[in-house]
Amino acid sequence: MDDSALIPKGVKRCPFRQFALWIGIAGIVLLWGVYAMFLCWFKGLNQTNMNDAYGFALWIWADLAVIAVGGGAFFSGFLRYLVGKDELKNIINYAVLIGFICYSSALLILAIDVGQPLRAWFIFWHANVHSMLTEVAFCLSCYFAVLTIEYIPLILENRQINKVPFFHNLAHNMHEIMAIFAATGAFLSFFHQGSLGGVAGVLFGRPFSYREGVLIWPWAFFLFTWSAAAYGPCFTILITKITEVITGKKLVKDNVIELLAKISGWMIITYTAAKLIDTIYWAAVTAPSMGFTIDHFFGTSIYGIWILGAELILGGIAPGLILISEKGRKSPFGLWVAVIFGVIGVSLNRWVMVLQTMAVPVLPFEEWYLYIPSWQEVATTVLPVAYGVILIMISYRYMPIFPQEQELNPID
C-alpha cells in the first residue's frame, strides 16, 4: 500500500510496511489493555487488587502522573501565546499532541476506575461544590475540550484534508484565535492541576497528605500546579528526544529545546525550594499537631525516608541545577539525565501522594497496608502508553507536527 499522498511535502517517512508493523505491535499491547478494560467494566473492580484500605491505587497514580507530565501543553502554550516566547512555536504542536494523549488517557483511566461507570455523569449532575474531585472533573473535561480544539488544526493540515477549502480556512482561522484557547487552557490547568493536589491535600483524616493552606486551598494545590508547569516541559523534551532517536532525525532546533529546558529548570528549582519549605512545615508543625511524627510516615523499606530524599534531590535539585546551567542543558547527556530524572521525580511525587497516603497506618491498631496491582490494572495502565505511541506515530507520519523538520532534514 502506498500512502505517500498523505505524507506532508518535503519530508521523508519510513516505508508503509515498516510503519504498519510497528502500529501492529503497539496495537497488540493496546488490545491487551482494552481486554482488561472490558473485564473491569463487565465483571467489576474485583478484577483489581485494590481493597478497602487501598481504594485509590495504581490508576489514580497513573492519572495524576499523566496529567502532571501533560502539563507541558498548557505551560508551553502559556509561554508561546501569552508570554510571547516565539521560538516555542516550533515545539508547541508536539506539546499539544502529547497533552492531548495525556488528558484523553487520564479521562479513560477515570472511566475505568469508578465502580459504576454508567453513573459517572453524576459528578456533573449532582456536583458537590465542596469536593476537589468535582473541580477536577469539570476543569479536566473543559481542558480536554480545549486540547481537542488545539489538536484539530493539526489534523486539518494533513495534505489531503487541507486541499478542501473549508478545512483549509477552518485550520487557518483556528490558528489565528489559538491564543484565546491557550489562555483558557492555562486558566483551566491552573485549577485542575491544583485540584488534583487538593484531592490529597484536603484529607484531614490522612495526616500524611494533609496540608494547611490559604482559604479553601491547601498548599498541595499550589505545589501541584507549580510542579506540572515545571516538569511538563521536561516530558515534552523527553518525548521529543525519544522521537528524534527513533526517527533518526533532528526535529527541533537546539535553541528551542534549550529555551524550554532553561525555563523548566528555573521552575523546578523554585518548586523544589517551595516543596522543601512545605515539607519542613508539615513535618515540624502540621503532622505533630495531629499526633504523628515523620518517623511514622516513613516506616517501611518500601516507603522509607529514601523516597523523600529521592523526590527532592534526584527529582528536584539535580535536574533543576542541570537545566539552569548553560553547560548542563547544552550537553546531550546532561539534558537526557535532567529530563528523565525530572519526569521520574514528579511521578514519584504523585506516587507518594496517592499510594503512600493509603499505605500509612492512621489508626493506632493498624499495620502498614501494601498492595500489588493485578494484571488487569497493569494492562489498563499500559493501554494509554500504547494508545499514545500509536497516535504519535500516525500524527508524525501524516501531519506537519514539526515545523523545522524540513529545514533540518533536507531531501536531496
Add this chain to the structure above:
Amino acid sequence: MKNEQGHHKTGKKYGMVIDLDKCTGCGACMVACMAENNVPFKEDETNKLDNIMWMRVYRMSNGKPFPDADICYIPRPCMHCEAKHGHSPCVSVCPATATDYSHETGIVSQIYTRCFGCRYCMAACPYHARYFNWWDPVWPEGMKNYLSPDVSPRMRGVVEKCSFCFHRYQLAKDKALTAGHREIEESAYQTACTQACPAGAITFGDLDNPKHAVYKLKHDPRAFRLLERLGTNPKVYYVTDREWVRWMADNYQDQEQKAKG
C-alpha cells in the same frame, strides 16, 4: 434549616458511648449489624480488606510482654463525624453529593443510588468505616426471604457504611407521630449493635439531650474519642479505666504523654 445567626439548628445529635472495659470482643454487635442491615458476605470472609463490616471489633495491644501484657477490644462503627462546620471528612469530598450530613439527627448517610463508586470518601475516612461493594451480593439459598425489608441491599460498585440503623429512627419517628408524641423516646430508637451487646457495653442516644444516658457518659473523665486530634469530631465516645488505651487511641507519642503527665 438555619437559625438567625445563620448556623444550622441541630435537632439531635445521635451518638454512642462504648465502655471498653465491658467489651469482651465477642462480636455479637458485628453479627447483629450484618443481619439488621442486609450486609452482604462472601463464602470466605478471612480477608478483612475486601469484606464488609459496618461494625468491626479491632484488637489493641499495649505491646508489653507478660506479665504486663494487656489487650483491649475496640468496636468501631461509623463515627458520624461532624468536623468543622458539619464537613465530615467523607461528606465534603464526595463529588456527587452521595453522602450527606443530617443536621436533624447528626447522622452521616450514604445514598447508594447516587454513589458512582469513586471511593474518594474511603480515602478520606481515617477510621476505615466505609466499604466498597467489590461484588454483587450473593445470598445463600433461601436467605433472601429473611432480608430486612426496611433496608435496601446494595449493588456492586457502590460504597456503604454504618447508618446508626437509620431505618429504626424512621420507624421510631413514625411511631411517635402516630402516637401524638413530639419527641422520640430514648428507648424507641436504639441501634442493633447496642441491643445485641450481651455485656451492655454500648449506649446509644442523643448526645445533646441531658435526659439520655450518653449525655452523662460522654462527660465521664475517662471518656475519649478515636483520633480526636485529626479534627474529625466523631460522635462515638469510648470509656475506659486504662490509661494506655486512651493515650494510644489518639496516637500520643511517649514524649507527649510525659509532658502531659
